Amino acid sequence: AQTVTQSQPEMSVQEAETVTLSCTYDTSESNYYLFWYKQPPSRQMILVIRQEAYKQQNATENRFSVNFQKAAKSFSLKISDSQLGDTAMYFCAFIPGTYKYIFGTGTRLKVLA
Amino acid sequence: NAGVTQTPKFRVLKTGQSMTLLCAQDMNHEYMYWYRQDPGMGLRLIHYSVGEGTTAKGEVPDGYNVSRLKKQNFLLGLESAAPSQTSVYFCASRTGGTGELFFGEGSRLTVL
Numbered sequence: 001a002q003t004v005t006q007s008q009p010e011m012s013v014q015e016a017e018t019v020t021l022s023c024t025y026d027t028s029e030s031n032y033y034l035f036w037y038k039q040p041p042s043r044q045m046i047l048v049i050r051q052e053a054y055k056q057q058n059a060t061e062n063r064f065s066v067n068f069q070k071a072a073k074s075f076s077l078k079i080s081d082s083q084l085g086d087t088a089m090y091f092c093a094f095i096p097g098t099y100k101y102i103f104g105t106g107t108r109l110k111v112l113a
Numbered sequence: 114n115a116g117v118t119q120t121p122k123f124r125v126l127k128t129g130q131s132m133t134l135l136c137a138q139d140m141n142h143e144y145m146y147w148y149r150q151d152p153g154m155g156l157r158l159i160h161y162s163v164g165e166g167t168t169a170k171g172e173v174p175d176g177y178n179v180s181r182l183k184k185q186n187f188l189l190g191l192e193s194a195a196p197s198q199t200s201v202y203f204c205a206s207r208t209g210g211t212g213e214l215f216f217g218e219g220s221r222l223t224v225l
Contacts, residue, residue: 009153035213045203045216091155099144099163100171101214105155 006104021077023092040088119217134189136204145187149200194224
């Protein structure tokens with residue numbers, strides 16, 4: 001079965017500090033895309049960052065970066081210089097084929113002032 | 114820029130009632146999806162469509178029906194609502210390939 005596991009249901013971090021959210025997945029596919037989505041209290045789902053499995057270089061978007069370990073099937077998200085606006089639920093997801101995305105259960109992140 | 118629009122945003126139903134959620138996208142996307150979000154369970158795929166006139170079952174399709182008569186619209190129907198269908202429903206769309214999913218704002222449905 002193709003699955004995504006986020007083992008940290010809740011996390012907190014002090015403002016301006018760095019936090020890493022973990023994600024592991026399982027698939028027999030060799031090529032796929034991985035994503036991190038953010039869901040703030042407004043409920044709107046927003047794409048944070050995307051990684052293509054065939055690219056060895058880790059994706060970065062401003063304060064957000066990933067540590068992609070394909071052999072270990074691990075895709076963690078690092079948030080640097082955390083801001084209060086980063087408080088949200090974060091979902092890891094991947095698309096192992098053409099149509100269906102698989103989502104994890106989410107990590108609720110709270111940034112403390 | 115409307116993007117993906119869901120209506121209604123909130124609805125309360127009694128057990129056994131029927132209703133339809135409408136999803137409309139103005140980005141000419143081929144693929145459209147309906148998810149439900151429940152606490153501790155992430156997003157689970159109900160049904161999806163890979164093009165106008167096509168639909169397919171997702172992970173949790175029981176109790177729901179869908180239609181995609183027009184490319185820009187994807188309807189989710191509940192014929193006889195049950196309390197287990199109390200949830201937040203999200204519609205999403207994307208272009209072909211492996212692009213970003215664009216989500217609607219969600220629709221909170223409560224079945225009493």
